[in-house]
Amino acid sequence: MDTKAYIESGIVESYVLGLCSNEEAVELELLCDIYPEVKTAVDEFAVLIEKKAFENAVAPPAEMKQKLMMALAGEFTPETKDDKKEAVILPFQTSDANKVRQVSMWRYVAAASIILLVVSAALNFYYYNNYQSASSKYQALLVERNSLQANNDAFRTKLNGFEESMSVIKNPDVKMVTLGGVAGKENNLAAVYYNAKTKDVYFLQTRMDQIPSDKQYQLWAIVDGKPVDAGVIENCDGLCKLKNISNPQAFAITLEQKGGSPTPTLTAMYVLGKV
Amino acid sequence: MPEVLKYTEQELVLLLKQRRQNAFSYLYDNYSGALYNIILAIVPDRDMASDVLQEVFVKIWRQCESYDSSKGRLFTWMMNIARNASIDMLRSKGYQKNQQNRELTENVYDSAGSTVTNTDKIGLRKVVHALKDDYKILVELSYFEGFTQDEISKMLNIPLGTVKTRLRNALLQLRELVKN
Incomplete structure (x- = not known):
């Protein structure tokens, strides 16, 4: 091949300046491999253009390098001390080292995750225990509070009863009738408060014998010599309001079947008192 | 600026391919002026040419793996990147607008x-x-x-x-x- 003619065809310049077609470039690169003089011609012109560009070099804006370094900061390999030497002699070790660095970084990441996991599990356990104990304490307090509330309610009811009783007793229209124990029942004592105006009858159990659960005390008023039912005595706080009675001369209490009897069982009379 | 290290083109290319900051810094210090010259010959507007130069260095950095020293000199490769980027700039809308304004005032x-x-x-x-x-x-x-x-x-x-x-x-x- 007449390489001289080829070189002098302008293809070399066209190639270096990037003006030839792809096919022309491929051909020229092939010829460079075969004919050193073509390669030399290419290099010569490249050096020529390069020298021209360097002779006419124009300094770019001062801040540009800084900008570029910042823009590419994340893409640089961390530097080692003896950079130049190492890079030239051991070109492939660096990429291995890179891999090692990457692997060991993953190891650190994995180790850190495991530590975090363990710490997190321990904290979970600790906080769960705390939660458990706080929760059971809370339950206990809730129960205690409810029972206190119930007690409070009970006391309030009792107190209301006593207050009502007090207001009855304080009423000047109300007269107290003491019922003393009859023969054989001397240790029993009770009282009836009677309001002559309203005919209200209140019973105050002061000291009465314990009775079986199928029995109940019943209050009788003696009106015109005859016993009149004034009601059975329930458990109540303070005074128990019983049936209204007109014009009683005396009150008596007998022990009767639960629910009361229409006529008193006189043998089971416990207390008696005159108005 | 005193340059302590002197790289041969081969060393420089090797270090660039290893993504070394030193190498990029050296490349910039030594070639930016000449490449700026190449760009300014095509894009006379300095601001725009500066944008192109910046883009060119990013391209060189990111594409240096594809540079094959057996096929030609490093500068030839970079110069072609610079020329292509400059021509892309010429054809960009922003540049065209700029040029129209210039045409009105200078009629060149x-x-x-x-x-x-x-x-x-x-x-x-x-x-x-x-x-x-x-x-x-x-x-x-x-x-x-x-x-x-x-x-x-x-x-x-x-x-x-x-x-x-x-x-x-x-x-x-x-x-x-x-x-x-």
């Missing part, structure tokens, strides 16, 4: 659309101005404006073969001018 374009600007005092372009007109327009259109020979043939209404041989002759003459 002839009717054929080729550049006969009075701002080309830079490097290779200055040399191209010494060529005879037939040659000059071909180099302008192909190298500085990036038109293909086919496009130029249609633009100037000259057969493609003629464009090809005339351009090659122009480049041979250019070579002689650069040499001297």
Whole structure:
């Protein structure tokens, strides 16, 4: 091949300046491999253009390098001390080292995750225990509070009863009738408060014998010599309001079947008192 | 700036491929001026040329894996990146707008659309101005404006073969001018 003619065809310049077609470039690169003089011609012109560009070099804006370094900061390999030497002699070790660095970084990441996991599990356990104990304490307090509330309610009811009783007793229209124990029942004592105006009858159990659960005390008023039912005595706080009675001369209490009897069982009379 | 390290082109390329910051810094310090010159010859506006230069360095950095030193010199490879980026800039909308404004104030374009600007005092372009007109327009259109020979043939209404041989002759003459 007449390489001289080829070189002098302008293809070399066209190639270096990037003006030839792809096919022309491929051909020229092939010829460079075969004919050193073509390669030399290419290099010569490249050096020529390069020298021209360097002779006419124009300094770019001062801040540009800084900008570029910042823009590419994340893409640089961390530097080692003896950079130049190492890079030239051991070109492939660096990429291995890179891999090692990457692997060991993953190891650190994995180790850190495991530590975090363990710490997190321990904290979970600790906080769960705390939660458990706080929760059971809370339950206990809730129960205690409810029972206190119930007690409070009970006391309030009792107190209301006593207050009502007090207001009855304080009423000047109300007269107290003491019922003393009859023969054989001397240790029993009770009282009836009677309001002559309203005919209200209140019973105050002061000291009465314990009775079986199928029995109940019943209050009788003696009106015109005859016993009149004034009601059975329930458990109540303070005074128990019983049936209204007109014009009683005396009150008596007998022990009767639960629910009361229409006529008193006189043998089971416990207390008696005159108005 | 005192340069402590001196790299050969081979060393520099190797270090660039290893993504070394030193290498990039060295590359910039040593080649930015010459590449800026290449760009300014195509994009005379300094601000725009600066944008191109920045883009070119990013491209060089990111594409240096594809550089094959057996196929040519490092600068030739970078110069081609710079030229292509510059021509892309010429064809960008922002540049066109800028040029229209310039045209109104300076009227530096002839009717054929080729550049006969009075701002080309830079490097290779200055040399191209010494060529005879037939040659000059071909180099302008192909190298500085990036038109293909086919496009130029249609633009100037000259057969493609003629464009090809005339351009090659122009480049041979250019070579002689650069040499001297």
